[in-house]
Each structure stands twice: as C-alpha cells, then as structure tokens.
Amino acid sequence: MTAPRLSVIVPVKDEEAAIAPFVTRVGGVLDGLREPDGTPLSWEILFIDDGSKDATLAAIHAAHRADPRVWALSLSRNFGKEAALSAGLDHALGDAVIPIDVDMQDPPEVIGEMLDRWRAGCEVVYGIRRDRQTDSLPKRMTADLYYRAHNWLSSDKIPEHAGDFRLLDRKVVEVIKLMPERNRFMKGLFAWSGFRQAGVEYDRAERQVGRTKFNYWKLWTLALDGITSASTVPLRIWSYLGAMIALVALVYAAFVVIRTVIYGADVAGYPSMMVAILFLGGVQLLSLGVLGEYIGRILVEVKRRPIYVIRERIEGQD
CATH class of the missing domain: 3.90.550.10 (Spore Coat Polysaccharide Biosynthesis Protein SpsA; Chain A)
Incomplete structure (x- = not known):
C-alpha cells in the first residue's frame, strides 16, 4: 500500500x-x-x-x-x-x-x-x-x-x-x-x-x-492503570503514612509510660484497643492492596506476552 x-x-x-x-x-x-x-x-x-x-x-x-x-x-x-x-x-x-x-x-x-x-x-x-x-x-x-x-x-x-x-x-x-x-x-x-x-x-x-x-468499573480500572503506570507516588504515600503512624504510636507509648510512673498502673479500655487494632489492620490491608497493584503489573510485564x-x-x- x-x-x-x-x-x-x-x-x-x-x-x-x-x-x-x-x-x-x-x-x-x-x-x-x-x-x-x-x-x-x-x-x-x-x-x-x-x-x-x-x-x-x-x-x-x-x-x-x-x-x-x-x-x-x-x-x-x-x-x-x-x-x-x-x-x-x-x-x-x-x-x-x-x-x-x-x-x-x-x-x-x-x-x-x-x-x-x-x-x-x-x-x-x-x-x-x-x-x-x-x-x-x-x-x-x-x-x-x-x-x-x-x-x-x-x-x-x-x-x-x-x-x-x-x-x-x-x-x-x-x-x-x-x-x-x-x-x-x-x-x-x-x-x-x-x-x-x-x-x-x-x-x-x-x-x-x-x-x-465503558461502565464505571471499567473507567475505575482504567484510572488505576493510568496512575500506577505513570507514578510510584502511591507507594511513597503509604510509606510516609506508615512512618507517621509509627511516630504517633511511639509518642503515645511514651505518654502511657510517663502517666503510669506518675499515677500508677493504667489499664487501657477495650473500645480504644479495638479502634487501634481495626485502624492499623485497615491501613495494612490497604497498603498491601497498593503494593499488589504494582506487583501484578510486574507479573504482566515479565510474561512478555x-x-x-x-x-x-x-x-x-x-
């Protein structure tokens, strides 16, 4: 032609x-x-x-x-x-x-x-x-x-x-x-x-x-592909979020120790413990999801189909 x-x-x-x-x-x-x-x-x-x-x-x-x-x-x-x-x-x-x-x-x-x-x-x-x-x-x-x-x-x-x-x-x-x-x-x-x-x-x-x-699910998938193919910032965001949570936990641990030394033994309440566990569990699962998106794309690339x-x-x- x-x-x-x-x-x-x-x-x-x-x-x-x-x-x-x-x-x-x-x-x-x-x-x-x-x-x-x-x-x-x-x-x-x-x-x-x-x-x-x-x-x-x-x-x-x-x-x-x-x-x-x-x-x-x-x-x-x-x-x-x-x-x-x-x-x-x-x-x-x-x-x-x-x-x-x-x-x-x-x-x-x-x-x-x-x-x-x-x-x-x-x-x-x-x-x-x-x-x-x-x-x-x-x-x-x-x-x-x-x-x-x-x-x-x-x-x-x-x-x-x-x-x-x-x-x-x-x-x-x-x-x-x-x-x-x-x-x-x-x-x-x-x-x-x-x-x-x-x-x-x-x-x-x-x-x-x-x-x-195109339905909304396909548009959502395309949006994820667009962001993960163009940037690694989501990975960095969860790294920063993890560091912030760890810092807050250390500060709170220091506060608990100081309060216990000054005022005696302190027994944490069940509701606050459950909130902390569920929050951290959700953050960890969300972080694994973000990481999984990138790992899945690595799998597709290494297949070289x-x-x-x-x-x-x-x-x-x-």
Missing part, C-alpha cells in the same frame, strides 16, 4: 450499526481536505476490530469494498481499547495519525484545524472537550477528579479533558511503537513522549448510534 498523508485509526467493538455512518461522515470530511498546494489529501481509515461478537467485521468488509482506503485489523479476542490503539499505531501508514472513536462524539470536522496546527510545527495536536454536558454529572465529576489526581501524582501531565482524539506526527508514532510495556495507558504515553503540543477545543456531541462499552494478536487483515482489493 502506498503510504497516505493521513491515517485515521478507529478501535471498535460490537459497533456494526456505526461503521457505515462513520465512514460516510469522516470520508466526506477527509475528501474535502487539501494539501497546501491544493492537491487532495491522501488518507486511510484503519479500523481495529477488538473481538466483536456482532457483524462489525462484515460491515467493515462492506465499507472496504466500497472504498479500498478503508481497511482493518481483526484481533483474535477482546484485548481492550489501549491494546487496540497500539495495534492501530503499529500498522498505520500515514505521516500523521489520528485516533478517533467510532461514535463521532468527537467531531471529525476538527481534523482540518488539527492539520493546520501540525503544518505550523506542532507534532501533537490534542482535542479538548470544551463542553461535557452530554456526559452525566457523576462522570463529569469523576473525570475532573481523575485528571487532577493524575497530574498531581505524575510528572507526565496530561491535558485536562483531552481524550484519545488527537493528531500524532510520524515521529511521535515511532516513539510510541518503541515502548515495550504491556500495561498501557495511551494518554500517559502520549504525554511522556513530549514534542511540541497544542490543543484544539471542540464541543462534544451526544452519541447517536449504539451505546458505550504480545499486547495483541491479529486474526485477520482486511486490505488491498477484495
């Missing part, structure tokens, strides 16, 4: 109804883009079928037959969105690469402005959700809390309210492809890579076709 100027990579899972509307809208936007000399912009749309159980792959086949610039990789099972994004970055051919969701909540019309920023010298142009009113109040609040927590704990700052929708220069893509870790949080990897970055604001629309595959497995490729002429 001749390398196009722009690659759009789209992770999908059980999105059969969204494929055709997405290709129609995004293809129309891309066909309207021009190079600085006025020639049409060459492009491709690369779908990553992340273990769909419905007719998503058949819909992609149909889109490919209608336009060979649409092609796909079908993974052997559901590896998760981060793995699907990695597969797309590994196989995209363009000088610039744009990950985008198939639900079109991120408007493809912004791509033209991203390209302008790219041509002006920015190697990463990320989309910023100016208005998140289409999300529920709990989701908006937890998202805001997560961004603040991540940027406080990690030295790799991620732009607030910026998702995976962004333009990446080929140089950035090659850096991401060199990263060997299996526990992947793509927004953190994008931030770590550096380069000249700029933001483009847009209003996020409501989802028109299908339904989201592939991030994804490709079952089928849809490319060339059918």
Whole structure:
C-alpha cells in the first residue's frame, strides 16, 4: 500500500450499526481536505476490530469494498481499547495519525484545524472537550477528579479533558511503537513522549448510534492503570503514612509510660484497643492492596506476552 498523508485509526467493538455512518461522515470530511498546494489529501481509515461478537467485521468488509482506503485489523479476542490503539499505531501508514472513536462524539470536522496546527510545527495536536454536558454529572465529576489526581501524582501531565482524539506526527508514532510495556495507558504515553503540543477545543456531541462499552468499573480500572503506570507516588504515600503512624504510636507509648510512673498502673479500655487494632489492620490491608497493584503489573510485564494478536487483515482489493 502506498503510504497516505493521513491515517485515521478507529478501535471498535460490537459497533456494526456505526461503521457505515462513520465512514460516510469522516470520508466526506477527509475528501474535502487539501494539501497546501491544493492537491487532495491522501488518507486511510484503519479500523481495529477488538473481538466483536456482532457483524462489525462484515460491515467493515462492506465499507472496504466500497472504498479500498478503508481497511482493518481483526484481533483474535477482546484485548481492550489501549491494546487496540497500539495495534492501530503499529500498522498505520500515514505521516500523521489520528485516533478517533467510532461514535463521532468527537467531531471529525476538527481534523482540518488539527492539520493546520501540525503544518505550523506542532507534532501533537490534542482535542479538548470544551463542553461535557452530554456526559452525566457523576462522570463529569469523576473525570475532573481523575485528571487532577493524575497530574498531581505524575510528572507526565496530561491535558485536562483531552481524550484519545488527537493528531500524532510520524515521529511521535515511532516513539510510541518503541515502548515495550504491556500495561498501557495511551494518554500517559502520549504525554511522556513530549514534542511540541497544542490543543484544539471542540464541543462534544451526544452519541447517536449504539451505546458505550465503558461502565464505571471499567473507567475505575482504567484510572488505576493510568496512575500506577505513570507514578510510584502511591507507594511513597503509604510509606510516609506508615512512618507517621509509627511516630504517633511511639509518642503515645511514651505518654502511657510517663502517666503510669506518675499515677500508677493504667489499664487501657477495650473500645480504644479495638479502634487501634481495626485502624492499623485497615491501613495494612490497604497498603498491601497498593503494593499488589504494582506487583501484578510486574507479573504482566515479565510474561512478555504480545499486547495483541491479529486474526485477520482486511486490505488491498477484495
């Protein structure tokens, strides 16, 4: 395949109804883009079928037959969105690469402005959700809390309210492809890579076709992956907390000894003893949980299994 100027990579899972509307809208936007000399912009749309159980792959086949610039990789099972994004970055051919969701909540019309920023010298142009009113109040609040927590704990700052929708220069893509870790949080990897970055604001629309595959548990898991992959501060926090508790215990022990010497024998009450035991037990279990999160990630890394497995490729002429 001749390398196009722009690659759009789209992770999908059980999105059969969204494929055709997405290709129609995004293809129309891309066909309207021009190079600085006025020639049409060459492009491709690369779908990553992340273990769909419905007719998503058949819909992609149909889109490919209608336009060979649409092609796909079908993974052997559901590896998760981060793995699907990695597969797309590994196989995209363009000088610039744009990950985008198939639900079109991120408007493809912004791509033209991203390209302008790219041509002006920015190697990463990320989309910023100016208005998140289409999300529920709990989701908006937890998202805001997560961004603040991540940027406080990690030295790799991620732009607030910026998702995976962004333009990446080929140089950035090659850096991401060199990263060997299996526990992947793509927004953190994008931030770590550096380069000249700029933001483009847009209003996020409501989802028109299908339904989201992310529930609150998956979002919580993604948040944990993001923090533990980008920072060791949680481990340090529990080390400091343990030191503070030990210091308070020593001070209290000294107080008990001095009071016993001055006023005689002192028998501690049962309630205060139970509170101390339960508090320290809870702190120890929570500390083991934090440590276990990091040890589990070490286990995944040392196995060195592939991030994804490709079952089928849809490319060339059918």
